[in-house]
Amino acid sequence: MPDLLAARSQMAVSLAFHIVFAVIGIAMPLMMVLAERRWQVTGHAIYLDLAKRWARGTAILFAVGAVSGTVLSFELGLLWPEFMRFAGPIIGMPFSLEGFAFFTEAIFLGIYLYGWDLIPRPAHLAAGGVVALSGAASGIFVVIANAWMNTPTGFELAQGHAVNVDPIAAMASPAALSQTIHMTLAAYAATGFAVAGIHAFLLLKDRANAFHRRALVIALLVGAPAAVLQPISGDLSARHLARHQPVKLAAAEALFETRAGAPLTLGGWPDVERRQTRLAIDVPYGLSLLAFHDPGAVVKGLDAAPRDEWPNVPAVHLAFQLMVALGTYLALVALWTGWRAWRGADLAHNTWLLRAIALGAPMGFIAVEAGWMVTELGRQPWVIYGVLKTADAVTPMPGLIVPFLAFTLLYCFLGVIVAWLLYRQIIRSPDIPEWRGFYMPPAGRGNRKAEG
Amino acid sequence: MRLADLVAGIVFLALNGYAVLGGADFGGGVWALLARGTRKDRQRELIADAIGPVWEANHVWLILALVLLFTCFPAAFARLGIVLHIPLSLVLIGIVLRGSAFTFWRYGGGAHGDEAQRHWGSVFAVASLITPLLLGTAVGAIASGSVRAGGTGSGAGFYDVYVAPWWTAFALSVGAFALVAFAFLAAVYLTLEAQQPELREDFRRRALGAGAALFGAALLVLTLSGSGAPRMRAGLIFAPWAVPLHLLTGATAVTALAGLWRRRYRLARVAAAAQVSLILWGWALSQYPYILPPDLTITEAAAPAVTLRLVLGALALGAVVLLPSLYYLFRVFKSRSQPSAIGRQ
Numbered sequence: 001m002p003d004l005l006a007a008r009s010q011m012a013v014s015l016a017f018h019i020v021f022a023v024i025g026i027a028m029p030l031m032m033v034l035a036e037r038r039w040q041v042t043g044h045a046i047y048l049d050l051a052k053r054w055a056r057g058t059a060i061l062f063a064v065g066a067v068s069g070t071v072l073s074f075e076l077g078l079l080w081p082e083f084m085r086f087a088g089p090i091i092g093m094p095f096s097l098e099g100f101a102f103f104t105e106a107i108f109l110g111i112y113l114y115g116w117d118l119i120p121r122p123a124h125l126a127a128g129g130v131v132a133l134s135g136a137a138s139g140i141f142v143v144i145a146n147a148w149m150n151t152p153t154g155f156e157l158a159q160g161h162a163v164n165v166d167p168i169a170a171m172a173s174p175a176a177l178s179q180t181i182h183m184t185l186a187a188y189a190a191t192g193f194a195v196a197g198i199h200a201f202l203l204l205k206d207r208a209n210a211f212h213r214r215a216l217v218i219a220l221l222v223g224a225p226a227a228v229l230q231p232i233s234g235d236l237s238a239r240h241l242a243r244h245q246p247v248k249l250a251a252a253e254a255l256f257e258t259r260a261g262a263p264l265t266l267g268g269w270p271d272v273e274r275r276q277t278r279l280a281i282d283v284p285y286g287l288s289l290l291a292f293h294d295p296g297a298v299v300k301g302l303d304a305a306p307r308d309e310w311p312n313v314p315a316v317h318l319a320f321q322l323m324v325a326l327g328t329y330l331a332l333v334a335l336w337t338g339w340r341a342w343r344g345a346d347l348a349h350n351t352w353l354l355r356a357i358a359l360g361a362p363m364g365f366i367a368v369e370a371g372w373m374v375t376e377l378g379r380q381p382w383v384i385y386g387v388l389k390t391a392d393a394v395t396p397m398p399g400l401i402v403p404f405l406a407f408t409l410l411y412c413f414l415g416v417i418v419a420w421l422l423y424r425q426i427i428r429s430p431d432i433p434e435w436r437g438f439y440m441p442p443a444g445r446g447n448r449k450a451e452g
Numbered sequence: 453m454r455l456a457d458l459v460a461g462i463v464f465l466a467l468n469g470y471a472v473l474g475g476a477d478f479g480g481g482v483w484a485l486l487a488r489g490t491r492k493d494r495q496r497e498l499i500a501d502a503i504g505p506v507w508e509a510n511h512v513w514l515i516l517a518l519v520l521l522f523t524c525f526p527a528a529f530a531r532l533g534i535v536l537h538i539p540l541s542l543v544l545i546g547i548v549l550r551g552s553a554f555t556f557w558r559y560g561g562g563a564h565g566d567e568a569q570r571h572w573g574s575v576f577a578v579a580s581l582i583t584p585l586l587l588g589t590a591v592g593a594i595a596s597g598s599v600r601a602g603g604t605g606s607g608a609g610f611y612d613v614y615v616a617p618w619w620t621a622f623a624l625s626v627g628a629f630a631l632v633a634f635a636f637l638a639a640v641y642l643t644l645e646a647q648q649p650e651l652r653e654d655f656r657r658r659a660l661g662a663g664a665a666l667f668g669a670a671l672l673v674l675t676l677s678g679s680g681a682p683r684m685r686a687g688l689i690f691a692p693w694a695v696p697l698h699l700l701t702g703a704t705a706v707t708a709l710a711g712l713w714r715r716r717y718r719l720a721r722v723a724a725a726a727q728v729s730l731i732l733w734g735w736a737l738s739q740y741p742y743i744l745p746p747d748l749t750i751t752e753a754a755a756p757a758v759t760l761r762l763v764l765g766a767l768a769l770g771a772v773v774l775l776p777s778l779y780y781l782f783r784v785f786k787s788r789s790q791p792s793a794i795g796r797q
């Protein structure tokens with residue numbers, strides 16, 4: 001395995017692993033706070049149990065997210081020293097701010113997890129709120145740094161060196177807005193639907209279980225609105241790409257030739273040698289409409305860039321199709337759910353809806369991974385688009401396959417353990433007889449300890 | 453004082469925070485590994501209770517130091533990443549295993565069985581050794597002036613570029629020193645965490661033992677520095693600030709041990725943290741103005757002034773949020789009379 005490929009693979013594995021935990025770390029605290037708030041308002045112990053379970057989940061996932069995030073920040077130097085030498089002064093700012101947001105999140109998560117009996121109730125709820133907010137903020141800062149790699153601004157090049165550095169302008173790069181919106185919504189949609197899907201699946205087996213019903217509703221409250229908004233944000237992203245990252249859009253859409261009235265290519269396998277996409281369905285004028293809101297608009301194809309600056313077209317195209325398909329499914333299920341709820345229907349007795357939600361459980365996370373493949377693979381061979389090639393950023397250290405394999409094994413091992421723990425700690429039904437029934441138990445004012 | 457020096461001082465302050473707070477959490481792992489006697493389960497439980505609420509916040513000091521380093525001193529960060537690739541990768545594996553094993557230890561058992569829990573406890577304990585050892589080794593490599601540019605195109609072999617800089621008796625002795633120092637800090641802090649007198653005595657004895665071991669480790673480092681890090685040794689002996697610093701460090705060391713001996717634990721805690729901090733600052737001063745001796749100075753490695761100024765602004769803003777939050781965290785968990793109920797429910 002060549003060292004560059006090993007370095008890229010190690011970074012990809014680290015990111016793919018970390019992003020799952022980062023995404024849950026953004027959305028799960030919100031669910032936990034909503035459940036605690038419901039407990040404080042209604043006094044039903046079932047909500048307290050839910051809040052504590054989600055807090056335990058947050059604790060496990062946040063810890064793994066914190067350490068895998070540490071790995072990533074070290075890997076920037078271990079694998080890409082030349083990238084950091086160039087980019088550090090320009091784009092270190094959002095990383096520093098992320099450091100602070102993460103610090104705040106860690107402090108208040110400690111207070112939240114261990115402070116149930118030590119601080120007043122409103123302070124406890126507020127601590128959870130701070131965790132949810134700072135989690136979202138740290139995600140936004142990291143995505144701002146990534147956006148700069150896609151649309152670098154805030155410096156001038158002079159003999160390969162950056163001069164006239166302006167870190168504020170770098171943070172306000174053209175990709176920053178669309179990328180941060182898209183990623184934040186993705187976090188809520190993916191986590192909300194994953195949790196809702198699990199509880200929908202359990203409800204299908206045990207229809208009257210009050211615990212899973214409450215969990216389903218709160219998870220959908222977080223996931224469904226985000227899933228509905230996501231296609232709108234996707235449209236914003238596509239229009240941004242058409243203007244600022246045309247090669248990435250061309251690869252995602254498998255558009256080989258620059259043309260007016262470009263069609264939207266659904267599915268298919270791009271044949272890079274022949275410069276055509278086989279087995280695809282073309283929607284006439286679709287891409288021009290989506291990218292510029294004008295059926296006659298000219299969309300740049302891959303031919304706008306030299307052949308050696310193309311990304312891996314089949315991989316980007318397939319990842320993009322996958323992301324869009326899964327996102328569309330979740331948006332439709334969210335709309336269906338919203339419509340049924342608005343009509344006052346009982347979600348827990350709609351078998352087909354529950355099945356659709358259960359089916360959606362893994363989809364948000366697969367879409368998140370696919371979306372990152374689009375944005376990262378779609379930028380290749382550049383690490384900083386148009387400025388620095390990935391091959392020029394890699395460490396001179398040989399034998400990179402060894403750390404790649406070591407971290408891959410470590411992460412596989414951790415992934416299995418985390419899944420097992422989550423099952424034991426949050427998903428498994430609580431063994432409290434009254435909650436097996438359909439009705440809500442009488443108000444317990446939260447005095448009972450509802451540990452599993 | 454130049455802007456770059458000020459920022460470098462702040463980076464070092466974050467590292468200092470990591471050493472006295474995060475370091476003690478690693479030290480806790482050492483004592484979990486060495487738990488002995490009839491009270492070994494209670495010792496481990498105390499360690500877990502003490503670390504639980506704060507370890508993540510303590511860990512972030514390292515991340516803060518790291519992001520400030522790559523934002524403000526990218527040339528130093530890049531060189532560290534290349535030359536110290538191997539020890540830093542091992543540091544990372546230690547961090548991942550330690551952090552996740554600790555969480556699994558806390559959340560893996562509960563009412564559903566303690567076998568798995570004990571298992572994770574030992575992974576946590578063993579993993580706690582890796583990171584301090586290799587982080588200390590990396591510091592030793594820097595102090596000995598062997599983290600140089602080069603490697604690419606210099607014709608040197610893999611061993612010369614990626615192993616030799618840190619695989620030295622001196623660097624490894626600094627690693628051992630770091631491990632002992634963290635264990636010492638942890639034992640001192642745990643005397644205050646313990647609620648029962650006999651448990652407190654356990655950690656008092658351990659703290660005294662570790663304090664003595666720290667003295668031995670310091671002697672070892674000093675002896676090896678003659679050939680391993682002559683520049684640092686010269687700085688630590690002949691610089692105008694050297695004598696006052698050594699006197700002060702010695703005074704804090706004696707105060708810490710005396711505090712332990714006379715069971716004045718609060719005094720011992722402050723003195724032990726001050727002692728470790730002063731040792732760190734001694735290292736920093738001895739290699740000033742170099743960030744990576746023998747050839748990369750703080751000024752040469754620094755990012756453009758605009759970046760440094762913005763980071764200072766962000767730091768000031770961040771401090772306004774963080775310092776009260778940290779104060780609250782430690783007030784809630786570290787000044788109570790009764791230990792938290794979590795883990796015993």
